[in-house]
Amino acid sequence: MTTTAKEIKYNHNSVTISEIKKKVDFTVLTPKKIPDYWTLDTKTTPWIMLHYMDSNDTKLMVAIHQSRGSTLSEAELPPAQQVDINGNKGYFLKWVDSGNVDNNGEIITGGLLRWIQDGTYIEMNSSRLSEEKMLEIARSMK
Template identity: 75%
Template sequence: MAFSFRLIFVLTLLSCSPMITMAQEIKYNHNSITISEIKKKVDFSVLTPNKIPVDWTLDTKITPWLMLHYMDSTDIKLMVAIHQKKGFPLSNDDFPLAEQVDISGNKGYFQKWVDSGEVDRNGDTITGGLLNWVQDGTFIEMNSSRLSKEEMLEIARSMN
């Protein structure tokens, strides 16, 4: 009886919080090159999140930065952008207005958007902000206006 209750509770909890799940397979869009192809072209460690919704798609670009743009299931809304390049040391002076956060033992800096809480022209409430850190020699800049700070940190902490 107690086991059945726990099982139902866990299943209910999982179905009510689908935001972050383990991705089974990356769904690329816009003729993006794959992560394995990107790793052959750059001179730094390419880090990808392990915890993203399974229905998001990924648009990749290599310019001066490696850009990973995770789009919603309709491929219309940018959910989170993760930009990477060869790392360099960060200091508190680089982000004087940001809150210091821990990302898997790495010092990170989070700053919410100035217009956070306002409604954009599409009727969506602006959340999230800008998150920066260095991990495994790679500088990472993550931004989102759709995800909360906590959701962004969960994704950041799943990167390897």
Template identity: 75%
Template structure:
């Protein structure tokens, strides 16, 4: 049974997004039950998962029709495996520092192609390991 998604900001649903785009819309299966989701589809599909109070962006996932990625596109990133696909991860330059809200900056930027869809995920609040767990749950 699929988990109910808590949408916010009058977002359109994942089902509605799938009807409007010509590529596979991947969504994470492993997210916290109390996160909310803000969606947008211009200029690409944006899935912004917020905390339960809808005050902090926890992870942003941007989807668009896939295009080839090469190692040359990401010379400073670490290669990672995401569901058998080559991905690229780079932590933030200010990782480990405290941001304006008092939170420690963690995470980074993660890119990969899956099922013909280009995926870019970023987070300042989740660790690399948490981001990879979410990425690997994308279907």
């Protein structure tokens, strides 16, 4: 179930999003619609990385990487499906092995989603979430 996150549960002694925002010179966007049982592991080098983990902190559910960005050219990307994210042009690319079973017995789904919003380049990837769920999370980022 996807809900509006009220309090983020950080793991691994992560730096908080509030602390990250004070250290960077671009807008750090965070999803507002994520399951309330996910935890967050943040990393700040070389990108701002938000890694949302399952409640057991064993599976990466979705990774969201951010940096300063101004343009995103179709010519620079492999062929991808164009999508709209909050009025911004985004690109979604399914994994090559989508639909196959991984080493843990799970079906690979999702892919790589890229867009620029408020001057921030964002890359989201997941092998556990569907394209629809990834787009829902992306569209909730503020």
